[in-house]
Amino acid sequence: MAERLVRLIAVLIFIAGCATRTAEAPAFDMPSADPLRDSPAEWLWQSGVQAREKNDLPAASRYFERALNVVPDSSWLYRELAELRLRQGDASAAEGLARKALRYAPNDPSYQSVLWQLVATSRQRQGDEEGAERARREAEMLWSRR
Amino acid sequence: MPPMSKSNQKKSAPAKKAAAKKTSNRKSPKKPTSGKKGPAKKSTAKKPVTSRRWWSWAFVGKLSLVLVLLGGVGLIWLDALVRQRFDTHQWQLPARVYSRPVELYAGRELDKAHLLRMLDLMRYRKDPGAKSPGSFSVSGDSILMFTRGFADSDGGEKSRLLRVNMDARGVRRLTDGAGKNIEVARLEPVQIGSIHPGHEEDRVLVRGKDIPPQLEKMLLAVEDRSFYEHHGVSVRGLMRAMLANVRAGGLQQGGSTLTQQLVKNFWLSRERTLSRKLVELPMALLLELHYSKEKIIEAYLNEVYLGQDGARAIHGMGLGAQYYFGRPLGELDAHQYALLVGLLKGPSYYDPRRHPARSKQRRDTVLLAAFDQKIITQAELKKYQSKPLDVVPQGSAALYAFPAFIDLVRRQLSRDYPANILSSEGLHIHSTLDVPAQLAAEAALANFLKSREGVNGAVVITSPNQGDVLAVVGDKVPRSAGFNRALDAIRPIGSLAKPAVVLAALQQAKKYTLATRVEDGPVEVLMEDGQRWVPQNYDGESHGAMPILDALSASRNQAIARLGLDVGLRSIIKTFHALGVQSEIPPYPSIFLGSLNLSPFETAVMYQTIATGGYRTPLRAITDVLDKDGLPLARYPVSPQAVIDEDLMYLLQWSLRQVVVQGTGKYAYNVLPKDLVVAGKTGTSDGYRDAWFAGFSGSHLAVVWMGRDDNSSTGLSGSSGPLPVWTEIMRSIPQRPLNLTPPPTVKMVWMDADGERASASGCPGARQYPMLDVSLPEQATACGKVQGAPKGMMKWLKGWFD
Numbered sequence: 001m002a003e004r005l006v007r008l009i010a011v012l013i014f015i016a017g018c019a020t021r022t023a024e025a026p027a028f029d030m031p032s033a034d035p036l037r038d039s040p041a042e043w044l045w046q047s048g049v050q051a052r053e054k055n056d057l058p059a060a061s062r063y064f065e066r067a068l069n070v071v072p073d074s075s076w077l078y079r080e081l082a083e084l085r086l087r088q089g090d091a092s093a094a095e096g097l098a099r100k101a102l103r104y105a106p107n108d109p110s111y112q113s114v115l116w117q118l119v120a121t122s123r124q125r126q127g128d129e130e131g132a133e134r135a136r137r138e139a140e141m142l143w144s145r146r
Numbered sequence: 147m148p149p150m151s152k153s154n155q156k157k158s159a160p161a162k163k164a165a166a167k168k169t170s171n172r173k174s175p176k177k178p179t180s181g182k183k184g185p186a187k188k189s190t191a192k193k194p195v196t197s198r199r200w201w202s203w204a205f206v207g208k209l210s211l212v213l214v215l216l217g218g219v220g221l222i223w224l225d226a227l228v229r230q231r232f233d234t235h236q237w238q239l240p241a242r243v244y245s246r247p248v249e250l251y252a253g254r255e256l257d258k259a260h261l262l263r264m265l266d267l268m269r270y271r272k273d274p275g276a277k278s279p280g281s282f283s284v285s286g287d288s289i290l291m292f293t294r295g296f297a298d299s300d301g302g303e304k305s306r307l308l309r310v311n312m313d314a315r316g317v318r319r320l321t322d323g324a325g326k327n328i329e330v331a332r333l334e335p336v337q338i339g340s341i342h343p344g345h346e347e348d349r350v351l352v353r354g355k356d357i358p359p360q361l362e363k364m365l366l367a368v369e370d371r372s373f374y375e376h377h378g379v380s381v382r383g384l385m386r387a388m389l390a391n392v393r394a395g396g397l398q399q400g401g402s403t404l405t406q407q408l409v410k411n412f413w414l415s416r417e418r419t420l421s422r423k424l425v426e427l428p429m430a431l432l433l434e435l436h437y438s439k440e441k442i443i444e445a446y447l448n449e450v451y452l453g454q455d456g457a458r459a460i461h462g463m464g465l466g467a468q469y470y471f472g473r474p475l476g477e478l479d480a481h482q483y484a485l486l487v488g489l490l491k492g493p494s495y496y497d498p499r500r501h502p503a504r505s506k507q508r509r510d511t512v513l514l515a516a517f518d519q520k521i522i523t524q525a526e527l528k529k530y531q532s533k534p535l536d537v538v539p540q541g542s543a544a545l546y547a548f549p550a551f552i553d554l555v556r557r558q559l560s561r562d563y564p565a566n567i568l569s570s571e572g573l574h575i576h577s578t579l580d581v582p583a584q585l586a587a588e589a590a591l592a593n594f595l596k597s598r599e600g601v602n603g604a605v606v607i608t609s610p611n612q613g614d615v616l617a618v619v620g621d622k623v624p625r626s627a628g629f630n631r632a633l634d635a636i637r638p639i640g641s642l643a644k645p646a647v648v649l650a651a652l653q654q655a656k657k658y659t660l661a662t663r664v665e666d667g668p669v670e671v672l673m674e675d676g677q678r679w680v681p682q683n684y685d686g687e688s689h690g691a692m693p694i695l696d697a698l699s700a701s702r703n704q705a706i707a708r709l710g711l712d713v714g715l716r717s718i719i720k721t722f723h724a725l726g727v728q729s730e731i732p733p734y735p736s737i738f739l740g741s742l743n744l745s746p747f748e749t750a751v752m753y754q755t756i757a758t759g760g761y762r763t764p765l766r767a768i769t770d771v772l773d774k775d776g777l778p779l780a781r782y783p784v785s786p787q788a789v790i791d792e793d794l795m796y797l798l799q800w801s802l803r804q805v806v807v808q809g810t811g812k813y814a815y816n817v818l819p820k821d822l823v824v825a826g827k828t829g830t831s832d833g834y835r836d837a838w839f840a841g842f843s844g845s846h847l848a849v850v851w852m853g854r855d856d857n858s859s860t861g862l863s864g865s866s867g868p869l870p871v872w873t874e875i876m877r878s879i880p881q882r883p884l885n886l887t888p889p890p891t892v893k894m895v896w897m898d899a900d901g902e903r904a905s906a907s908g909c910p911g912a913r914q915y916p917m918l919d920v921s922l923p924e925q926a927t928a929c930g931k932v933q934g935a936p937k938g939m940m941k942w943l944k945g946w947f948d
Binding site for chain 2: 024028032039040043044047048051058059061062063065066068069070073081085090093096097100101103127145
């Protein structure tokens with residue numbers, strides 16, 4: 001049930017994040033290896049997701065950061081924060097956060113592909129076309145290996 | 147009449163003085179009031195005098211008309227004044243700074259003693275059953291607490307009952323009052339400061355609905371018993387005052403109601419003149435005409451002056467409660483309300499800290515009046531009169547405890563908010579201060595330096611991933627608000643600079659690896675200004691060729707100097723900047739060994755990038771700013787920026803790990819548990835003037851500096867001074883080990899002693915190093931079965947990497 005919700009939300013975010021691109025919207029779950037799973041921080045993350053659905057982005061950001069204090073190596077949380085910063089218009093921070101999400105990402109090509117896509121979007125928004133293209137190639141390469 | 151009936155009329159001289167002083171800034175716009183009124187009255191009064199008994203009934207009639215007209219205009223004018231001022235009144239509310247709230251959840255590592263220390267700092271009362279906010283009880287490993295709640299960007303926390311079951315590691319279970327599991331809860335943050343530049347009023351606003359009924363009743367019993375009956379002016383009170391004045395032959399008593407007192411405090415000067423009295427009366431009536439009794443009481447209780455704390459004028463009952471009792475107003479007992487009410491008669495004359503006996507006598511008189519008015523019973527009167535004053539010592543509150551950190555908050559705030567907003571808008575500032583970490587840092591530094599006359603120090607602790615500043619210590623004496631060494635002692639960083647040299651070298655991945663040998667031998671550089679730079683090692687010896695790794699972990703000056711010269715000054719300066727150093731860096735090779743001057747804070751910024759594995763995360767002391775009603779105004783989110791490739795940073799982290807495993811930082815593991823992975827670097831400047839240690843775990847970065855203010859020798863090296871303090875800090879804060887899982891582009895490779903060729907485990911002189919795929923050696927030694935294999939692997943990897 002919770003997983004389904006997660007999947008649905010994830011897909012929605014992805015669609016929202018890549019609205020400018022016609023890329024297919026891959027469904028992805030929180031990786032099973034992510035330390036956020038079954039931790040007390042999961043509640044904080046869910047509260048953050050709820051705040052985001054109500055478009056209360058500052059509250060969502062506070063919740064995700066609190067969760068990150070509990071599980072500092074959660075790729076999933078860094079990804080959430082990256083998405084959020086992108087929505088808030090801080091593409092540079094979004095890129096850094098997406099890169100950190102990649103640093104802690106488990107070995108899951110489709111999930112990593114999504115993160116590279118996020119890096120690509122962040123770079124594009126900063127006007128770094130070349131960097132965006134590199135990230136996009138990385139994303140496509142991983143996508144083909146999934 | 148009991149003696150306190152005079153209280154409102156006979157404000158003591160010292161109180162008047164102080165009050166007049168503090169309101170001087172507000173009086174200026176009111177000057178026209180008396181100015182306009184004064185001459186108008188004089189001219190009408192003088193005319194009959196100059197016309198000398200020449201009067202007729204017609205003249206009296208005209209004069210009366212003029213007076214009525216003038217009075218009417220004056221009344222309209224006063225009415226506008228009253229309404230305009232009262233409607234738009236902005237309480238002067240300085241921004242208040244709060245610590246990071248303590249998060250509670252099952253599995254949270256937390257020392258029971260730390261938690262109890264926090265509750266003590268927050269002035270929670272021991273109360274079996276924890277029946278009201280701000281109280282707690284302990285039984286065995288279970289702590290029951292009634293939290294106070296607070297506002298935050300995410301909605302904050304409600305005040306509620308929490309039961310925390312603890313074990314040796316920390317929180318085992320968290321439940322509510324009914325025994326239901328709670329996922330996560332926070333204790334309210336501790337107020338650690340308020341921002342009020344210069345001579346300012348400070349207050350904690352109390353809304354009408356939050357005024358404790360007992361306090362209000364006591365106030366009326368003492369200051370104005372007929373408050374709810376009169377319309378702003380009490381004729382009986384006036385008559386009594388006039389009688390007293392006639393007896394005394396001058397203006398002694400005012401016969402003021404609470405409303406009149408408020409008018410006085412709000413609009414008028416403090417002089418007891420007849421003209422003031424003439425304006426005060428209609429204004430009080432007008433105030434009562436337009437506003438409810440509740441509104442007037444609320445304004446009165448927030449306006450009153452209750453004492454002076456240095457430059458800070460204590461205004462309002464809300465702050466009075468904090469200032470004298472360390473608690474919110476709603477949590478006080480009857481004897482404490484009585485003390486606050488008693489203070490109104492003369493805050494400095496009845497100051498409970500300076501004149502406890504006088505203050506107690508006054509308090510007991512108020513209690514007696516409360517009994518007379520049936521606010522408390524006889525038994526309660528006896529009970530409360532026998533209570534001590536219960537005043538907390540001045541300066542004992544957390545409010546004054548962390549001046550160095552507040553200094554940082556103030557500097558960060560002043561970038562985004564003008565001073566007048568900070569001193570008046572009542573902003574709530576949520577800071578990143580971690581009280582247990584701050585206390586641990588203060589204690590560790592103070593203990594180490596207490597016997598070392600003249601040597602001082604500073605500590606900065608951060609959580610690298612979020613860039614949160616958790617603690618700032620600027621003096622070995624806690625609470626000392628003088629020179630903030632953490633931010634303002636700009637000193638040579640010594641060997642803390644060496645990682646930047648090594649990092650710059652590793653960036654030339656085809657040329658340098660950690661195994662590459664460098665010569666630890668005499669160096670001499672002729673500088674442009676004709677001076678010669680001849681770096682020496684600390685032991686005065688040269689150890690010959692050694693791997694870069696050893697040059698760093700043993701902190702060999704000559705080897706690093708030679709490496710730096712080889713790598714090039716420009717790329718090393720670039721690396722310093724990439725790591726986050728913003729100060730200008732002098733283009734001299736002596737910076738390789740730390741002739742670069744940085745504050746401990748800037749050093750933390752630089753090491754932060756190393757601790758995060760290549761992400762520059764601006765250090766923040768503030769996370770959220772809320773307005774006075776608790777509504778979110780601004781967030782300072784985490785915003786890391788990838789500045790250096792993480793595989794390079796991994797190599798550097800791994801090398802700094804060797805510093806504590808086998809190098810100059812070895813002492814750390816005399817104390818720390820072996821499974822706590824940490825890394826760091828010692829630093830000592832020329833002549834032992836500055837001693838440093840900067841190191842990190844997976845969750846904390848701490849920079850410790852020691853030196854003398856006159857810049858003479860401390861006799862301490864990074865290993866002998868800062869390192870033990872750093873270790874003690876890391877030991878006393880729950881830590882997570884540093885995650886040293888290599889990124890996919892880094893391999894562990896056995897290398898031959900020549901630092902050039904691959905080797906294998908068990909081969910003579912072979913050592914293992916982490917290495918970037920692009921740096922994998924082309925050749926291997928003849929030892930072992932793996933000959934040639936690394937080459938094939940390298941080719942394959944290279945193809946994949948490019």
